Each structure stands twice: as structure tokens, then as C-alpha cells.
Amino acid sequence: MSSGGVIRCKAAVAWAAGEALVIEEVELSPPQPMEIRIKVVCTSLCRSDLTAWLSQAQPQIFPRIFGHEASGIVESVGEGVTEFETGDHVLTLFTGECMSCTHCASDKSNMCQVLGLERQGLMHSDKQTRFSINGNPVYHYCAVSSFSEYTIVHSGCAVKISSIAPLDKICLLSCGVAAGLGAAWKVANISQGSTVVIFGLGTVGLSVAQGAKMRGASRVIGVDTNPEKSEGAKGFGVTEYLNPNEHDEPIQQVINRITDGGADYAFECVGDTGMVTTALQSCCSGWGLTVSLGVPKNKAEIAVHYGLLLSGRTLTGSLFGGWKPKSHLPSLVDMYLRKEIKIDEYITHNLQFEDINKAFELMIQGKCLRCVIHMPTN
Template identity: 50%
Template sequence: MSSTAGQVIRCKDALKLKLEMVLILLLQGQTPLFPRIYGHEAGGIVESVGPGVTDLQPGDHVLPVFTGECGDCRHCKSEESNMCDLLRINTDRGVMLTDGKSRFSINGKPIYHFLGGSTFSEYTVCHIGTVAKINPAAPLDKVCILSCGISTGLGAALNVAKPQKGHTVAVFGLGAVGLAAAEGARLSGASRIIGVDLNPSRFKEAKKFGVTELINPKDHDKPVQQVIIEMTDGGVDRSIECTGNVQAMISAFECVHDGWGVAVLVGVPSKDDEFKTHPMNLLNERTLKGTFFGNYKPRTDLPGVVEKYMNKELEVEKFITHSIPFSEINKAFDYMLKGEGLRCIIRMEG
């Protein structure tokens, strides 16, 4: 693989990858681009760097991230945003930014990149702005899951919803992202964490992440937001939606208490979905927020999230339910589609 001056690094062992529903959701409504190397959540070791790259060197341990931080645009310079103008997520782009070419090929024909990572590979090439340098002592087969979903849910709670000690929090969707949001609420000292999910098999696992009460909307003959309002004497202090279902988004907003309630939307909806609620829900001083990657700036903030794990403030092992070699990657998709696991580590062996 080649490198481009000042812009790329080459990671050996884009190793210990994982699959998640976000990968599929992000492709809804997108123009297909094939052939392509997929994969976007990983940990790896820098093999080489292009001329002009000074922030990284061979041997560094890194987390490739599906979005980036150029450090120069208005978003990167703002303390309130992580939506980098240059490197924010783009599912259509399949080439490097610097020269519009792919770094992968077969028989002289290009194979396209995916989300700036293409981590289902032993080697990959990334823009310097989409790679976060981390503590080399951190086990890559654990902290790799912090490069996408877990940080998204955790940050949605800690950075955006910001529940206070004693608050009540509702989390819609108890997959890995939702459970990470519950973990963030637990770390914040929430007194009640109400989990909402249509899959009752998730309920036992959810208690490990601080969920204190569980609701299956199918068990009720009224909207789930009304159920939550009745349970909490007017509504929860904070809610976090992690499903991508627009009706769950509406329920998450309408179940927060008037006057101070804050709802945070995390899930990725279908492109034609519309969010509808009565304007009085806003005029009655409820707040609706959205978040992208938990409002973490990848290069600036991810090393600190890894340190939370190293300092035993954050447990990531409980998110990892399976581990398989790359040759069995289809099993990981089966686990995901059947809802039988949270995170499946894919080992790049051989």
C-alpha cells in the first residue's frame, strides 16, 4: 500500500473488529459502491506513516474511527461540536481525500474504502485525522469496541444528556449502544434507569449495566411514553433513544418531564422518516437534542475514554459476548441479526 504526504497512516492488523447494526443502518438510502472492504470499528498498530505525518509513528497503538477531527475547521475548533467539516462520516466516499484514489486493488482494479477505515483487513490505510492514538498498554481486543458504538452511547449520556445524581433516566433500545448509554447514566449516579425494548431476552443482561426497571411496549395497551409518565410522576429527567425507530424517538421525547426534561436522539432513522410531536411539548420546556458519536472528538477525547477503562472506571468486557476468527465472520452477522450478542470480536488471524 502507498501513503500520501501528510495525510495517511498504514495500520497493521486492523485487528479485533466488531459488527454492529449501525453498519447496516448507515447504508440505508446510500448509493451502493462495490467492490469494497467494509469494517469501521477496530483497534490496530501503526505500520508506517506518510511523509509529513508527525503525530504518529510506527508502533503506535490506535483506534481508527468512522468520523474524524482535522483540527482546523470551525467544528473542530468549537468546544461544542465534533462534526468535522473535512472528515465527518460519508458512506458514499470510497477513496482517499488527498488524491481521490483507493489504496486497495486487485488485478490492477480498485477496491473501495468504507467510512475511512475498511477494517475488515489485516492492513488498511487511514487519513491521519481519523486515527486516535491510545495507551499502548490497553488491550486492543477489548478497547477496539470504544471506536464506535460504546463511545456513542456512553457519550450520549455523559456529554449530552448529562443526568445528575438521583435523576431518572429512560433508555430506548437495549443493544450495545443503549446499554452503553445506561452505563453512562449509572456512572452519573442516576437513581432509576428504565430500559425500553421489544426483545425480552435483553432484560436480564441489561441489569448488569445499571438498568433498574424494564418495559416491553408490547405488554401495554397505551403508548409507552404514557406508561413511563405514570411510573415517574410526570416523566423522567432524561431519556436517550438508541434504536433508530422514529416512533421510539417520539416516545423518548414525550416521556421526559416538562420544565426540565431532556431527550437525546442517538439512533439513525430511515431517510424518509419524519419526527412529529405537538409544539406544546417544546413550549412546556422539554428539550430535544441530537448527538453524533456521543459528542466525542475522536483524536482529542477517545484516549481519555480508553484511560477510563485502564483506571477501572469503565468496564468494557461485559459488552463483549463473542470472539471469532475472521474466517467465521458470517457467524458474527448471524449473532447480530438474531439479537444474540452485544459485541463480537473478529480476530484477524494468519
Template identity: 55%
Template sequence: MASTKGQTILCKGAVCWGPGEPLVIEEVEVDPPQFGEVRIQILFSSLCRSDVTFWQDKPKIGLFPRIFGHEASGIIESVGEGVTEFVEGDHVLPLFTGECMKCIHCKSTKSNLCEKYRISSARGVMLSDKKTRFRVNGKPVYHYSGSTFCQYTVLEQENVVKLDPSAPLDKVCLLSCGVAAGLSSVWKVANVQKGSTVAIFGLGTVGLAVAAGAKKVGAGKIIGVDINPKKFERALQFGVTDCVNPLETNRPVQEVVKDMISGGVDYSFECVGNAQVVESALLSCHDGWGMTIICGVAGEKTPFTAHPAVLLLGRTITGTIFGGLKPKSELPKFVEMYMNKEFALEDFITHELPLSEINDAFKLLIDGECLRCVIHL
């Protein structure tokens, strides 16, 4: 097979031409990687809720046409000048938020928000020259946190992590976002202890990963809160002990939680990305020590409200991107844990579809019919 290094590649990609419009499978021109960049052949890409949020353009960014997708796995096809960490053929995970290893955030044990390569869903272009590497019929197409709904993509080397080549790419793709974020939110951000009580608001992939992580450390009671009762049976399999549907009670859901756990839970996790849900999660916590962790990506810019006394009485609230994981230096440990069967990824994969049926995957997720749909590219 002839080498494609240094050449523009023509491949299939799912392009969104406008907010909420069906994705169109196009012939996409993918330029060679520039200095410090790598070009990746994407083999598998699962659909994440944040892809839907930005596809609908709820944050009103307005960057279209665009190629979405960020939770993926693949193989390095070629590297640009200045790349020393990767070679052709390396198995990798694209990262929606990067790690330069040099800035004040990367050197700190308290942050994973790299100053230069942190998540920026509004960027749409490469940092080196402020240009896109994608075109359709000569028209530029914007990037999105990896743009993995395309058979080839280009990323800065700081936004890629190398994998053990024995790791199954169709499974570990889930670790580049949702599952790792949920698990690490429990283990690293909250540091949930054995016997603790937990409430999870939103029982999608991140919420169920939180449940699995809480179960693994021996949490005593794990309450799952969701307005879709179809999710409850599956939630019990992931470790949730009790389920609550806010639509089936005439009281605020936080009061229901406090009846179930006298005074409230030790930890609550907001996995929806909704201001009202954040408030409910905070008010579900026990005074004196309760902690709320915001994991959900909010599309709307609605603020949440809380009286200062809620925090004055000892509750805390914090947010986290990617569960606080430093993506390049800490994510390989999660791959190792999966390979050692310390947690399962297969349980999160409910559907698998070819790239040509990606709009069906969006519908499944929006309708609440799936956790993760793995797209085969």
C-alpha cells in the first residue's frame, strides 16, 4: 500500500452543515499534520452527550460546517515535524483536553486544565496556524475536540495519548471521555469512602460510571435520580441501590433524597448539565460535610442559584473536567485497570453502527435508548 505521509487524504466523514441538521457523509480532504501535529486513522468513535449539545449549538457558538466526535481510538498514520512521542502505527486515544506537561496547571497536582491545550469547544481550528485541516469540495470545515466522526483527523501531539497495543480499540475508545470521567470523579475528585452515601443526578454513561466507581469503593447507598424510568433497571446493574423519578413526586427531589438518607447524602454528582439539577444536587447533600460534584456539560447559559447559608453550613460544591484526570499522564493507568478487569467497559456499549448510520446513533442517544453507541469507521 502506497504511503500517504505528507499527502492530503480523501476519506469519509460525517459533516454537520448547520445547528441540529442531520449529519451528511461527505468526501473529506484531510491535510497532512503540521509541526507538532499527528494525523490519526480513526477506527472507532463512540457518541457522547456533549457531541449532541454542540451539534444542537446550545452554547450558540455557531461554528459550521463542523465535524463532531471526540471519544475515539485509532492508529497514527503520520506525524509532523517536531513530533518525538509518536511514530506511525502507534495505537492512540485522541484527547478532548490536552496536557503540555510544562505549564502551571500541568505541573500542579490540583489541576488538569492545561493552559494551552485545555478543552476549547469554540476553537474550531489548529493552534499552530489558526487553520482547519478539513475541507469538503475546497470549503473549510471546522474541528471539534478531535473531530473523530471522520476516518482521519489531525490533532496536536499534546491532545493524544499512546496505548498498549494489546488494548481492544473498540472498547477503550470509551475511556477518552465519559467512562473515565465518571470513575475518576468518584475516585479522585470526591474520594468517596467505603460506607458513604451517594446521589447521582442523571443516569447516562457518566452517571452510571459514577455508580460503578462508587460501588467499587464500597459506598453504602447509591441513589440514582432520572426523569426517564427506562434507565432504572440498567442503573441497578451498575450499582445503584435506589431510584427516584422527580416527575413521580409532588415534592422537591432533594426532600425525597433526604427522607431516604437522614439529613442528606455525603456526595452528590450532577451528570446532566442543567442549572436546576445542580441546585437539587447541592440541596440533597448533608450539612456539615456534604459535597456536590458537577460533571455534566451545560449547553444553556442559565445560572443556578443557592442561598449562601447552604454553603455556610459546611456543604461544598466543585466542578470537574474529565474527572480531574491528567489525560496523558494518568489515563494509561485506567486502560491498565480495564485490561486487568478491575472495571468493565463492555457494559456501557449498547449499540454499534457504521459511520453511514451515525444519525441513527444520535437519535438513539437523544431518545434515551442507549448508553454508548460505538461508530465503526
């Protein structure tokens, strides 16, 4: 099938850390072998986009097109692609699945060795960019870059989904909602009647809560410094809300006291390595499990007293909830279509592409869960 020619389209380009995105005309090359070009229909802002946009880490990768949580329609395919054809509905994947490496062949991992998380702003296959402005490169984010009318991904970084799934809702399964559900079900394997504590009640944390509730957890304690989140969290399964600013003692002491020794499971969904230690201290001895999901904003090292681990507590990480994205996401889409899982309820704002900077403002202010950005239809 033809891979088409160069496309000129609009994209929201970040020129420097923390500076407002600028809608620019960019050139997008044809898909290379084993790549597909996608017309983005809807994309949402994930906190990891915000974290990377604000980051002062070196080296800084700009100009850049952020976005990775998206749905769209295949516009053209590159040489060797047989899995997709023009018109297919797809979700983008910030971490892919090649189906053949050691990790993809194992049921113990979703960390693809070929198409795993790409951090350098380049494509997996040739370490080049596909976007440019006046011949100068514009870098990718997570090898997706969905804040653009069109984008290119490796065919292993997209999954075909049912054409009846609403693209303006289902895009949230590209990252946040799937990550939280998987952390609860696959990584922690929450047991019925257990006590769960969740640090951070954003989309990921509330997805953990939804997953915990569906697994029959008896107590789901939500911890967040934003009091506006307390009431809405109940709709996702949170049974108790704690605001650390409202207590005179460290929050881990509060949790240990009200749970008679600590929770069975703790989830860090903030992106704060200090909070990882707090979460571990909030778990019970013997079998307490802490799962870290957040992307750190600055300090990346975790400091943990060995005694916490010696006493039987476990600390583990979770990328995309442990899901093998191409293998498992279609079943989550089916669950949504059968009304078995919530997605719509996480969408607090629908914005047009030209208003994309408002999404960043709302997230910084803590006034949204997910802002879905609708791309131009023409």
C-alpha cells in the first residue's frame, strides 16, 4: 500500500521548557518501513507530558511535539506493514510490543526490548525525527507526538481497536486509565477484602481506585492535598479521604493508626520519590506491597531504610500497569463497550486544538482530571 508523500499539517510545538505551546505548520515525512501515519482524532494531556514540558533536566530536547495518549485513524502505511491498512481505528502506544524479543515472549514482562520507552525524542527504527520546520528537526515525545493533526509511529506502537469505540473517550486507555487498572489487577493483584491506600487522586490514582473496588477491596483510602478531589473520588471507589495538610502527624502514621498497622497495598501515583518512601511506610509488615506508578518531576533516587524491606514489605514499579499493550488493550476496549469499566467519568474538559495551552493551565492548577483535545476534522 502506498505510504503517501510529505504532509504539511498543524502541530502544537514546545520551543522551550515551560513556554506556551505554539501552533505551527510542520512537515511530516511519509512513514518509513514498518511505520504507520495516523490522522489524530483525539488526544488528551497526561501528567507525564506536563512533567517533561516543565523539566529543566539536561540535555533539553526542544523544539518538541508532546502528546502520547491518543486515538486516530490510519492514513497510510510504510513498507512491510501488513497488520494495518488505511481507515483502521487505532490507539497510540508510548511503549510498544514487538512480539518477538525476550520480554515480549515472557508472561512476566511488558518491557519490550525493541520498542520500549523512547526518551531521546527520536523514532525507534533509525533514531531520526519525522517532523521538521523549514528543514530543521522537531523532536518526538515517547515516539508518539500526538499534539499534531498527523503523526507517525512504529506499527508496534499502535493497536487496532473496534471501529464502534468512541475515539473521543477511548483515547484515555492509551495511558492513564489502563495504567491504573493494570497496576491494581496485574501488578498488585489486589485481593478481596483488602485495604488499599492511594497517594494522588488524579486519573491514574482514581483508576487504581476503580480497579481496587472491582476486586472487592473493603477500604480504599485516597490521599491528596487538593480537597476538591475528595467528593468526586468516591464515585471511583475511594471510601476514605485524607489530606496530609489537615493532620499534625505524618500521613503514614495516620494511615498506620487507622488501619491497625498499615494497608495491604499502597500506590504512589504522584511522581514524587519521597512519597514512594511514605507509601512504603504506610504498608503493613509481612506482606504489604507498594507499587510506584508516578513519573518523578526532579529527584529520581528513592531512599528507603532496609528495615522496611527486611520486615516483609515489597516495593515494585509499574509501567503501563503491566499490560502488554497490543495484546491486552483490545480486551479493555471491549470491557468499556460492555460498560464494565468507567472511562467517560475521567473526562472533565473537552477542548479544541487551538486551546491546548488551557489544558496545561488546568492541570497545573489541579482543576482537571483529563482534558480531551479534539483535533480539526478537515
